[in-house]
Structure formats: C-alpha cells, structure tokens
Amino acid sequence: MRRALVILTLLVLTLAIPLRTAAAQPALRSATLNPAAAAPVGPVTPAPGVTVEEVPPGCVGNSVGQPECGVKPQNSGDRGGWAQELLFLLVLAGMGLIFFVIVRSTRARARAQSQP
Numbered sequence: 001m002r003r004a005l006v007i008l009t010l011l012v013l014t015l016a017i018p019l020r021t022a023a024a025q026p027a028l029r030s031a032t033l034n035p036a037a038a039a040p041v042g043p044v045t046p047a048p049g050v051t052v053e054e055v056p057p058g059c060v061g062n063s064v065g066q067p068e069c070g071v072k073p074q075n076s077g078d079r080g081g082w083a084q085e086l087l088f089l090l091v092l093a094g095m096g097l098i099f100f101v102i103v104r105s106t107r108a109r110a111r112a113q114s115q116p
Contacts, residue, residue, distance in 0.1 A: 059069035073081035 059066055070079070073079065075081060076083040078084075
C-alpha cells in the first residue's frame, strides 16, 4: 500500500510539470512564429525600489553573468530567491531518497542471496 502511494505521488508530480508547461505552449508558439504578435519591447527600467548603482569592474562586456554583478532578489521567484533555494533542497532530498532506496534494496537482495 505504501509503495503504491509513493509511486502514485511520483507519477502525479512527474506528469504535473509537463502539463503545466503545455498549457503555456500556444502563447509561446504564437509569439515566436509571429514576431509582430509579441509585446513591444521598450526601454529597460529598474524595478521600483531598485537603485542603479555604479557597475563593478568586470561586470560589463561578459556574456556570462559574473558573481555579485546582478541585483539582489526582490521576490521569491527571482534568481537566487528563497523559492530557488527551496527547489534545490527538494531536488537534493529527492536524489537522497533515490540513493537510499537503491542502497536498501541492494542490501536486501545481497542478504537474500547469502542465506541458503
């Protein structure tokens, strides 16, 4: 019963992510196929409450973002925000669970094979 519940939960979580992104596909497809349908891009302005400070040396001219060159996260979904850190911890916990299950089943199989 418990194994079936775990498998069902993993199945639901595995299917929930692609279904959610599939709902956004028509909007993405229309914007990429018809550039005129995309929202016009205006000048980039900082978010309210964010001040534009002097850019540290080494931050300009790189195509790859350097550490300490961006703005601090303002919302939970921003890069480096608490939601991103929570997701990282959940991924680590999932990998740890998979490792634990593999080790446990390997030991159980070895114990079963060693007994006559």
